[in-house]
Amino acid sequence: MARLKIDNLRKSYGPVEVLKGIDLEIEDGGFLVLVGPSGCGKSTLLNCIAGLEDISGGDILIGERSVTGLHPSKRDIAMVFQSYALYPNMTVEKNISFGMEIRGMPRAAREAAINEVADMLQIRELLKRKPSQLSGGQRQRVAMGRALVRDPQVFLFDEPLSNLDAKLRVDMRTEIKRLHQRMGTTIVYVTHDQIEALTLATKIAVLKDGELLQFGTPDQIYNDPVNMFVADFMGSPSMNLLPATVVEDGGALMVSLAGHEGDMLLPAPESAAMRALLGRQVIFGIRPEAFTDPQGADRTTGQIEKRTCFVDVVEPAGSDTFAVVNLGGKSAVARLRADAQIAPGAVTELAFNMSKAVFFDPASQARVQ
Ligand SMILES: Nc1ncnc2c1ncn2[C@@H]1O[C@H](COP(=O)(O)OP(=O)(O)OP(=O)(O)O)[C@@H](O)[C@H]1O
Numbered sequence: 001m002a003r004l005k006i007d008n009l010r011k012s013y014g015p016v017e018v019l020k021g022i023d024l025e026i027e028d029g030g031f032l033v034l035v036g037p038s039g040c041g042k043s044t045l046l047n048c049i050a051g052l053e054d055i056s057g058g059d060i061l062i063g064e065r066s067v068t069g070l071h072p073s074k075r076d077i078a079m080v081f082q083s084y085a086l087y088p089n090m091t092v093e094k095n096i097s098f099g100m101e102i103r104g105m106p107r108a109a110r111e112a113a114i115n116e117v118a119d120m121l122q123i124r125e126l127l128k129r130k131p132s133q134l135s136g137g138q139r140q141r142v143a144m145g146r147a148l149v150r151d152p153q154v155f156l157f158d159e160p161l162s163n164l165d166a167k168l169r170v171d172m173r174t175e176i177k178r179l180h181q182r183m184g185t186t187i188v189y190v191t192h193d194q195i196e197a198l199t200l201a202t203k204i205a206v207l208k209d210g211e212l213l214q215f216g217t218p219d220q221i222y223n224d225p226v227n228m229f230v231a232d233f234m235g236s237p238s239m240n241l242l243p244a245t246v247v248e249d250g251g252a253l254m255v256s257l258a259g260h261e262g263d264m265l266l267p268a269p270e271s272a273a274m275r276a277l278l279g280r281q282v283i284f285g286i287r288p289e290a291f292t293d294p295q296g297a298d299r300t301t302g303q304i305e306k307r308t309c310f311v312d313v314v315e316p317a318g319s320d321t322f323a324v325v326n327l328g329g330k331s332a333v334a335r336l337r338a339d340a341q342i343a344p345g346a347v348t349e350l351a352f353n354m355s356k357a358v359f360f361d362p363a364s365q366a367r368v369q
């Protein structure tokens with residue numbers, strides 16, 4: 001176990017810079033999740049940490065030691081790749097135990113470790129098979145088992161659950177969380193799955209085009225996004241981002257957006273940055289769970305604003321019902337209780353929890369606070 005520090009890391013392939021000065025630090029026993037669109041540099045960053053790619057600038061420290069220039073085998077890292085690489089001629093059991101044999105671990109200890117991961121990963125019945133006799137999801141679990149039986153300073157996981165079906169994915173997510181709680185190993189984990197990121201991480205890094213946009217706790221990333229990209233990227237269904245105009249009403253700053261009964265006014269926070277946008281466009285951001293039926297609204301907040309809305313589409317989703325509402329000339333999603341009695345075409349009062357609202361400058365896309 002050790003702290004991991006990434007200091008102004010740069011990586012270029014020829015003339016193309018794919019990591020443009022990344023600064024990250026994860027504490028000993030922390031769980032860092034990297035998210036970002038395809039091609040933003042997540043796997044490259046993991047490969048640099050593992051030593052599989054040379055870096056073009058900056059430094060990587062594990063504990064107090066710089067590992068830049070160290071051979072991968074000297075870094076004390078275990079990695080599960082996006083494309084799981086198993087030894088094709090070895091059984092599952094042998095694939096998992098091979099590394100332990102190389103390190104001279106006694107047979108009884110190896111068997112205990114294999115048994116433990118086999119149960120955790122639900123692959124006990126596969127132990128005697130070869131990789132070619134496994135499905136993609138099963139191979140992925142074996143690759144994970146092979147990493148888990150090691151006891152490295154840092155685990156690197158590149159989308160380890162991406163080939164699993166929804167149910168197994170949820171089970172495995174819980175297992176990984178349990179494993180992390182028990183072993184307290186430092187983990188860097190790449191995923192495309194929002195829920196995985198929010199439930200597993202102690203810190204989340206949002207990358208885009210080789211740059212770090214925001215680095216913070218799941219709560220900071222979700223509730224305090226620094227810009228529209230982060231706001232839009234995290235959360236499912238995603239945050240409603242609605243064009244509005246900053247206006248003044250009786251001296252108070254408000255946002256005005258096209259609603260069912262003409263322009264709809266909602267209170268805006270009083271700040272110099274918001275006042276500077278008076279008379280101009282702003283993007284009003286509200287997550288679906290902060291835009292609800294009045295009965296479902298969070299009563300502990302004092303900032304509930306009820307407004308009449310037109311419901312265009314109703315989408316029951318089991319535990320919730322989503323209503324698509326015309327707002328600001330766009331479709332906004334409200335998250336209602338599962339048993340909310342609502343029909344398409346309804347004109348009804350919905351509640352905005354304005355303590356959860358965020359605002360962005362449409363020109364810079366940055367947060368206005
Ligand atoms: N060996 C290479 N040579 C040249 N360019 C590369 C190489 N490897 C990766 N790249 C480029 O670097 C960028 C980052 O790739 P990377 O694999 O890190 O993305 P990623 O964030 O992991 O994406 P995904 O979510 O699709 O896995 C991409 O634009 C990719 O095309």
Ligand SMILES: [Mg+2]
Nearest residue numbers: 042043044082
């Ligand atoms: Mg990748």
